[in-house]
Amino acid sequence: MVRCLRVPLEDGESVRNMLRQSGFLDLSHQIGRDEDHLLIPIVGASLDLGYEEVDRDLSAIPRKETDYRKLLDIPKELLESLPSSFDVIGDVAILKLDETLVPHAPQIADAMMATNSRLRSVALDRGVKGEMRVRDLELLRGDEDLSSVHTEYGVSMEIDPSLAYFNPRLSRERKRIADLVSEGEVIADMFAGVGPFPLVICKHSSPSHVFAIDLNPKAVEMMRRNIERNRLQDRISAIEGDAKESVRDLPDLDRVIMNLPHMSEEFLFYALFKLRPGGQIHLYKILERDDLASFQERVLSIASTSGRTVEIEGVQELKTYSPTMSVYCFDLRC
Ligand SMILES: C[S@@+](CC[C@H](N)C(=O)[O-])C[C@H]1O[C@@H](n2cnc3c(N)ncnc32)[C@H](O)[C@@H]1O
Incomplete structure (x- = not known):
């Protein structure tokens, strides 16, 4: 009753x-x-x-299972290694698995689709590879076209994660940077991908212009469409090329975003060359946690050989990369 x-x-x-x-x-x-x-x-x-x-006596409303793990029939000893969450880009789920779980990947994908009606495809992530930092994805279930529309802080972006880098877990970091931007700033994003930093910045702050560089032609194609989709053509310029060269042709900059975390410091000299006194750089880097202090010394030494004095205003630990490594953002001021 x-x-x-x-x-x-x-x-x-x-x-x-x-x-x-x-x-x-x-x-x-x-x-x-x-x-x-x-x-x-x-x-x-x-x-x-x-x-x-x-x-x-009223009828019960049937409850749909929402935890994909409850639908699986896999050996008990593997259950603990199942990820409790996964990244979703638009309507595409990106699944990272321990090697022991890979033989069960198709069954896991079925369970994910059965418990998430908004998913159109599930792909297995075999890691970010190469100079363009593109994910090696294997389609497990669903539509083989992995392009979809992803929304972040009011910005809508077309993204194909099999062709260009995108990480939905950095959304709060992009908003943090957007909130630091003052009216009229001139900004460069040296490794812009499909354009999430420039788009979120222009949506939430009022820079006078953002120059968005990337080496990957497919990423730049998507970024151009994303700029139009958000009607920001007059405030963001997408530039296809190597950041070392493309940054040279830009006007002096108030802020530079350097999100190439496995080697961004190699480009620091070129960013400092264009930065106005008082300007800021956000330098992203994957590091062993024990190497934090020595990396900061390295940054200061690159700055001094470039003839610039730099202060490290803040260090943000953004996410865990491995048991001993994290992704950091170093906020530098010239
Ligand atoms: C980690 S991704 C970051 C993308 C974007 N900032 C984001 O948050 O989604 C790094 C990007 O740098 C680009 N890249 C790598 N080397 C480059 C270079 N020398 N010049 C310009 N872009 C480069 C890659 O194509 C990739 O899109």
Whole structure:
């Protein structure tokens, strides 16, 4: 039996809304009907709303399983290694697995699609590779076209993760940088990919211009479409090329974003050359946690050989990369 309020039909809609908003609606049972009354299932303390409270037999609403791990039939000893979450870019899930789980990847993908109705495809991530930092993806289930539309802080981006780098886990970092930008700044993103930093910056702050460079022609094609999609053609210029060369042709800069975490310091000299006094650089780097201090010394030494004085204003640990390594952002001021 389920506790219900017996409510005249004409009051049904407003009472149901009020109960839902106040947390008293029982979401696990269907609403019933008794002649010209609705039987609205309730939870919690007795309610003094002027309607009769009755116990009735109402049908349960079938609950859909939302944890993909509950649908799997794999050896018990592997269950602990299953990831509790996975990245989703638009409607494409990117799955990272321990080697021991790879033989079960198709079954895992089926379970993910069964528990997430918004997924169109699931791909196995075999790592970010090469100069263009593109993921090696193997389609496990769904549509083989992995291009989809991803939304982040009000910016909508077309992304094909099999052709260009994108990491949805950096969304908060992109917003952090956007919030540091002052009106009228001239900014360069030396490794812009499909353009998430420039787009989030222009959506939430008012720089006068952002120059967005990338070596990967496919990433630049997507970035150009993303700039148009967000109607930011007058504030962002997409430039295809090597950042070392392309940055030379830019005007003086107030801020430079350097998100090439396995080797960004190799480009620091070129960024410093263009940075105005007082300007900021956000330098991303993957490091052994024990090497943090020595890397900071290295940054200061690169700056001094470039003839610039730099202060490290802040160090953010953004995410774990391996048991001993993390991805950091160094906020530098010239
Ligand atoms: C880690 S991804 C970052 C992309 C983007 N900032 C983001 O957050 O999604 C690094 C990018 O740098 C680009 N890249 C690598 N070497 C480059 C170079 N010498 N000049 C310009 N871009 C380069 C790659 O193609 C890749 O898109």
